[in-house]
Amino acid sequence: MPRRYLACGRCYLAYMHPDGYLSADDEKTYYATHENSIDDEGYVGFLNILLEPLLEVIEQKEEKSALDYGCGPGPTLSVLLEQNGIRCDNYDPFFFPEALSPPYDVITATECFEHFHHPENELKKLVSMLKPGGLLALMTSRWSNDEKFMHWHYNRDPTHVIFMHDKTVLFIEEYFGLHSIFRDEKRVVIFRKKK
Template identity: 40%
Template sequence: MKTITFFFFSPFIIVHFLMSCPLCQSTNAPSHYYSDKKREYLQCNQCELVYVSPEFLPSKEVEKQEYDLHQNSFEDEGYRKFLRKVLTPLTPFIENMKFRELRGIDFGCGPAPVLASMLEEEGVRMNIYDPFYAHNLSVLEQRYDVVTCTEAIEHFHTPHVEWALFNKLVSPGGVLAIMTKRVLDKARFANWHYKNDVTHVSFFSEETFHYLAKRDGYSVTFPASDVVLLRKR
C-alpha cells in the first residue's frame, strides 16, 4: 500500500518563499532576522539587506503623517551641523571639480531642502526631488555630478527601484552620498532605536553597500558611521 504524504504550508511561509529581495531582487528565500511586538524583519542572503516583511509596511498616509511631524528648517543650526556630516566628506570632491560647473540633486529632500541650500553655497547647482514634497519628475531625467540622499533610503519600500534610478542619475565620475544608520549585528539590532520608527523599513550594512558597489561599478568609502560615499567609476 502506497503512503501519500501531504505538506501544508501557511500563506505566511509561501509568501516568504516566493518573495524576491526588495533591493537586489534575489529570489532565494530570505532568512528570519528579528521579530518584535510590531513587525518581522527579514534578511536577504545575497546582498544582506535587512527589511521589514511586506505585510508590515506602512501606508502612504501613515508615512506622510510621520514626515509632517519633522520640523527641520533653514535656520536650525543643529540640523545644519547634522548635515555637515555628509557635506564635509563631499567637500574635497567639490573642490577638485571647481574647474567646471557641478550639478547636483538632493533626493528625498523633505519639506525643507536645507542640504541643497548648503551645497548651493558650495557652488553646486542643485535640483531637489521628494515624492511627497517636491514631486517634479522632470529632474529625474537628468544626470548629476553629486547625488545626495540623507535619511531617506531607510524609508524605501522597494529600494531596487530607487537604486536603479540612482545608477541613472549619477554621471560617470560622479558621487552618490548617502546618510543612513547602518546595521551592525543581530544583538545590537534588538535594542536599536532606529528600527522603531514605523517608516524605517530598509536597513543597510557595510556589506550591503559593498555588494552594490561591486555589482554596479562604484568605489565605496565610509567617512562616518552613518555616511557612505560611492564614486561611480
C-alpha cells in the same frame, strides 16, 4: 501587529516585512511632522556629517549640478550645496515631486535610503541619473549584528523599512558599478560611478 524583520543572506540588507509598512498617507503625515530647515542649527550640523567629506571629494574645476533626493518637506542640503557654488535640485516623492534634469554630477540621499520600499529600483534610478564619474552620497545608519539590531533606536521609526550593513556597501559597489571612495564608521558612504 508587531513588525517583523528579515535579512538577505547575499547583500546583508535587513528589512521590515511589508506587512508592517505604513500606508502612503500615514507615511506622508509622519514625514510632515519633521521640522527640519536651514534655520535649525542642529539639523545643519547633522547634514554636515555628509557635506564635509562630500565637499572634500568634489572636484570643482567647473560648474557642478547636484540633486538632493528625498529632501523632505524642508529642503536644507540643497541650500548648503548652493552656498558652496553647486547648483542643486530638490526631489521628494511626497513634497517635491517635480520633474528632474539629469544627468547630475552629484546625488545626495540623506536619511532617506531607509525609507525605500524597493531599494534596488531606487538605486538603479539614482545611478542612471549620475554622470560617469559622478558621486552618490548616502547617509543612513548601518546595522552590525542581530543583538544590536534588536535594541536599536533606528528601527523603531515606523517609516524605516530597510537597513544597510557594511557588507551591503560592498554589494552595492559590485551590483551597480560604483566604487566607494569614503565611508565613515556609522552612516555616510560616498560612491563614485565608474566611467
